[in-house]
Amino acid sequence: xxxxxxxxxxxxxxxxxxxxRRKILNILLLGxxxxxxxxxxxxxxxxxxxNPRENTLLIGGSIAALAGTTILYxxxxxxxxxxxxxxxxxxLTTVFAFSDTPAQIATGRSLFVFTIPIIMASILLxxxxxxxxxILGSAIISxxxxxxxxxxxxxxxxxxxxxxxxxxLSASSLEQALKEVRxxxxxxxxxxxxxxxxxxEALERERIEAGRTRAILNSIADGVIVFDRQxxxxxxxxxxxSILDLPLExxxxxxxxxxxxxPKLSPASRNLLNAMIEHDTQPFGFRIEWGGKTLSVxxxxxxxxxxxxxxxxxxxxxxxxEAEAEKLKSSFIxxxxxxxxxxxxxxxxxxxxxxxxVYGPLNEKQTKMVERIIKNTQRLLALINDLLDxxxxxxxxxxxxxxxxxxxxxxxxxxxxxxxxxxxxxLKLTSEIDDSLPETLHGDIMxxxxxxxxxxxxxxxxxxxxxVHVRLFHLNDYTWGIEVTDTGRGIPESxxxxxxxxxxxVEGTATRTHGGxxxxxxxxxxxxxxxxGQIRVSSKLGKGTTFTVTLPLIIS
Numbered sequence: 131x132x133x134x135x136x137x138x139x140x141x142x143x144x145x146x147x148x149x150x151r152r153k154i155l156n157i158l159l160l161g162x163x164x165x166x167x168x169x170x171x172x173x174x175x176x177x178x179x180x181n182p183r184e185n186t187l188l189i190g191g192s193i194a195a196l197a198g199t200t201i202l203y204x205x206x207x208x209x210x211x212x213x214x215x216x217x218x219x220x221x222l223t224t225v226f227a228f229s230d231t232p233a234q235i236a237t238g239r240s241l242f243v244f245t246i247p248i249i250m251a252s253i254l255l256x257x258x259x260x261x262x263x264x265i266l267g268s269a270i271i272s273x274x275x276x277x278x279x280x281x282x283x284x285x286x287x288x289x290x291x292x293x294x295x296x297x298x299l300s301a302s303s304l305e306q307a308l309k310e311v312r313x314x315x316x317x318x319x320x321x322x323x324x325x326x327x328x329x330x331e332a333l334e335r336e337r338i339e340a341g342r343t344r345a346i347l348n349s350i351a352d353g354v355i356v357f358d359r360q361x362x363x364x365x366x367x368x369x370x371x372s373i374l375d376l377p378l379e380x381x382x383x384x385x386x387x388x389x390x391x392x393p394k395l396s397p398a399s400r401n402l403l404n405a406m407i408e409h410d411t412q413p414f415g416f417r418i419e420w421g422g423k424t425l426s427v428x429x430x431x432x433x434x435x436x437x438x439x440x441x442x443x444x445x446x447x448x449x450x451x452e453a454e455a456e457k458l459k460s461s462f463i464x465x466x467x468x469x470x471x472x473x474x475x476x477x478x479x480x481x482x483x484x485x486x487x488v489y490g491p492l493n494e495k496q497t498k499m500v501e502r503i504i505k506n507t508q509r510l511l512a513l514i515n516d517l518l519d520x521x522x523x524x525x526x527x528x529x530x531x532x533x534x535x536x537x538x539x540x541x542x543x544x545x546x547x548x549x550x551x552x553x554x555x556x557l558k559l560t561s562e563i564d565d566s567l568p569e570t571l572h573g574d575i576m577x578x579x580x581x582x583x584x585x586x587x588x589x590x591x592x593x594x595x596x597x598v599h600v601r602l603f604h605l606n607d608y609t610w611g612i613e614v615t616d617t618g619r620g621i622p623e624s625x626x627x628x629x630x631x632x633x634x635x636v637e638g639t640a641t642r643t644h645g646g647x648x649x650x651x652x653x654x655x656x657x658x659x660x661x662x663g664q665i666r667v668s669s670k671l672g673k674g675t676t677f678t679v680t681l682p683l684i685i686s
Contacts, residue, residue, distance in 0.1 A: 140153050140156075140397075140398050140401070141153060141156065141206065141207055141211065142401035142402065142404070142405050143211075144405070146308070146312065147305065147308070148211055150308075151211055151212075151215065151253065151254050151255070152206050152207075152211035152214075152215075154253055154254060155202075155206050155211060155214060155215050155218060155254055156203060156206060156207070158218070158250075159199045159202055159203045159206070159218070160199075160203075162195060162199045163195075163196055163199040163200065163203075165195075166192045166193075166195040166196040166199065167192070167196065198221060202214045202217055202218050205217070211254075212255060215254035215255050216255065218254070219247045219250060219251055219254065219255075219263060222246065222247050222250075223244065223247045223263065223266060223267065223270070226240070226243040226244060226246070226247075227270050227274075229243070232274040232277055232278050233274075233278055233280075235270070235271060235274045236271050236272075236274040236275035236277075236278060236280060236282075236283060237271075237275065237280065237283050237286075241271065241283065241286045244263075244267030244270065244271065244290065245267075245289075245290065245293050247263045247266075247267070248260050248263045248264050248267060248290060248293050248294050248297060249293065249297050251263045251297070252294075252297035252298055252300070252301035253297075253301060256301075257297070257298045257299075257301035257302045257305065258298060260293070260294040260295075260297040260298050260301070261291070261294045261295075261298065263294070264290040264291050264293065264294035267290050268282075268286075268287040268290055268291075271283060271286060271287070272287070285607065289607075289608060292606075292608065292609075296662075296664075299664070318452075319426060319428065322352075322426060322428050322445060322447060323428050323430070325352075325445070326428045326429070326430045326443060326445045327430050329350070329354065329430075329443060329445070330430045330431070330432045330443045334432055334433070334434065334440075350367055350369060351369055352369060352373075352445050352446065352447045353366075353367065353369045353370030353371075353372075353373040353374065353445070353446035353447070354366065354367045354369070354370060354443065354444070354445055354446075355370055355381060355443075355444050355446070356432075356441060356442075356443050356444075357386055357441050357442045357443075357444065358440070358441045359439065359440060359441055360385070361385055361386040361387065361407055361442070362383070362384070362385050362386075363381055363382050363383060363384055363385075363386065363389075364382070364383075364441070365382065366378055366381045366382050370446060373423075373425065373446050373447075373448055374394075374420060374446070375394075375421065376392075386403075386407060387404075387407065390403045390404060390407075394420050394421040395418065395419070395420055396418070396419035396420075398419070399418035399419050399420070402416060402418065403418065403427075406429065417449060422450075423448060423450045424448075424449045424450045425446050425447065425448060425449060425450075426446070426447040426449040427444060427445070427446055427447075428444070428445045428447075429442055429443065429444045429445075430442065430443050431443075474507055474510055474514070477503070477507050481500050481503040481504045481507065482504060484496075484500045485497070485500045485501070485504065513649075528660065530573075530574045530577060530660050530661055531574045531576070531577075532572055532573060532574060532684075533572070533573075533574070533575065534570050534571070534572055535570070535571060535572075535573060535575035535578075536569060536570055536571075537563055537567055537568075537569075537571060537602050537610075538563060538569075539575065540575070540578060540579060540582055540602065541561045541563065541600065541602065543579055544561065544579070544582055544583065544586060544600065545559065545561070547583060548583065548586050548587065548590065551587070551590050552590055552598060555590060555593070555594070556595070557590060557593055557595070557596065557597060557598060558596075558597035558598070559586070559590070559597070559598050559600075560597060560598075560599045560600070561599070561600040561601070561602075562599075562600075562601050562602070563601075563602045564601070564602065564603045564604045566604040567602055567603065567604040567610060568604075568683075568685050570685070571610065571683070571684060571685060572684035572685065573661065573681070573684065574661070577657050577660075577661070578612075580653070580654075580657065581612065581654050581657055581658065581679060582600070582612060582614070584650045584651070584653065584654050585612075585614040585654060585677050585679075586598060586600060586614055587650070588650055588651065589614055589615075589616035589618065589675070589677075590616075592616070592618040592619055592675075593616045593617055593618035593619075593674075594618065594619070595617070596616070596617030596618075596674070597616070597617055598614065598615070598616045598617075599614075599615045599616075600612070600613070600614050600615075601613040601615075604683070605680060605683075606683075607683065608682060608683050609680050609681065609682065609683050610680075610681055610683045611678060611679055611680040611681065612678070612679040612681075613676060613677070613678050613679075614676070614677045615674065615675070615676045616674050616675055616676075617673070617674040618674055618675060619671065619672060620669045620670050620671040620672055620673055620674060620675055621667070621669040621671075621675055622671065623669075626667060626669065629651050629667065630651050630652055630654075630655040630665075631652060654679075658679055658681070661681055661682070662681075662682050663679060663680055663681035663682065664679070664680050665677065665678070665679045665680075666678045666680075
């Protein structure tokens with residue numbers, strides 16, 4: 131089922147961003163088409179009785195929707211994803227504009243539907259396209275408002291632009307992250323490409339010396355296949371046999387197209403290799419799924435002394451272990467961290483029993499040693515918890531648990547945890563809540579508490595005198611926030627863009643004095659992203675730092 135879905139939703143194209151957008155559009159179109167088929171069937175089955183005119187409209191609308199999605203699917207598959215996406219979004223906006231009465235479109239229940247194409251635009255087209263559809267949605271509700279002698283709904287229009295901004299920011303961040311991943315992969319593959327090119331040149335120079343060429347091929351750990359101009363395999367080394375799990379007889383003398391049709395090759399990989407043959411291109415480096423393996427494939431054309439193309443050399447490298455390395459790393463960190471927590475908790479428990487004089491009174495020196503044990507054990511437990519959270523987020527297993535909570539509880543718990551740390555450094559820890567913030571919100575109070583404690587702990591750590599102030603504020607009808615301000619030493623401007631990176635610490639004496647592994651702010655940033663929020667930081671050296679977290683306002 132998954133293979134069938136991937137085959138009909140994926141589009142073979144050289145641009146990975148274009149392929150991603152077109153696949154998302156195909157999924158949406160398949161969903162709309164399915165709904166178009168099921169809706170009239172459900173109504174005709176007796177879920178709700180309709181009169182003949184309503185039946186005709188329902189069936190006609192479903193047929194029109196199915197035809198439209200089919201046409202857009204064909205355009206997306208064969209021609210242009212951007213054109214298909216643009217028509218889809220415009221059609222969607224048009225349907226929404228006539229889906230309700232002018233009053234409900236302008237100021238009522240149908241306002242929210244225009245946020246759908248705004249969000250989709252940044253995903254299907256380009257990040258800035260969300261602003262175009264926010265303008266279009268604003269124009270539509272304004273036009274309907276004027277048609278019924280009312281003023282345009284300014285909060286809704288501002289909300290559209292805020293959603294457009296968030297969509298633009300999210301889509302831009304996603305594209306930047308994907309670009310960075312591709313750059314990293316390109317760097318990893320560059321060495322393979324260089325080796326491939328060097329091998330192609332060596333093969334041409336040593337073609338007369340067949341024995342020497344065979345010795346070179348046999349010594350290469352990567353699998354190599356040499357194809358002629360018609361993509362017939364003329365030469366292969368023994369390593370390719372173990373990589374593809376095929377005897378050389380099924381490779382040498384066969385056409386590349388026969389190899390592509392092998393059942394072990396995934397459909398998406400088959401499309402990539404077919405595109406390479408049909409367009410006679412040699413991609414910089416890409417990966418294919420062969421059976422249970424992930425293979426890195428590089429190709430280079432071979433030219434003779436007259437600069438004529440005489441064939442292509444392809445190199446297959448087993449990339450399975452590298453692909454699994456990150457998963458194993460995360461699993462290892464999670465397992466080790468989990469196993470360390472049990473003995474550390476035991477140490478902490480016994481140390482606290484000594485401090486409470488369960489086994490008899492302690493002298494002053496013994497009491498100080500017990501306090502050191504407790505402090506360092508708590509520090510180790512905090513580091514281990516950070517490592518576990520980081521491993522969970524890297525594995526995509528950390529889930530936000532939404533439930534009602536009171537913002538006042540956040541501050542009460544914060545003071546219970548951090549007042550002593552602040553008083554130990556002769557600092558004031560103050561807090562306030564905006565009167566306009568609702569008494570009860572909906573969110574993950576445990577993760578919100580983790581964000582707040584991390585930010586306040588960081589502020590106390592790098593503040594030598596003055597105060598740390600926490601404010602919970604109500605930004606607008608859709609957003610609330612957390613602001614943590616300190617009077618500490620501040621962050622150098624050059625370091626601000628990097629402070630949320632994993633295992634990144636600001637260089638200096640302070641970080642060496644206070645320790646840490648540079649995960650706190652990275653975890654805060656990732657938790658805020660999981661909650662669909664944003665975090666900003668402003669700082670001046672010698673004057674202090676302010677972290678501001680803004681989150682969607684969800685009233686229980």
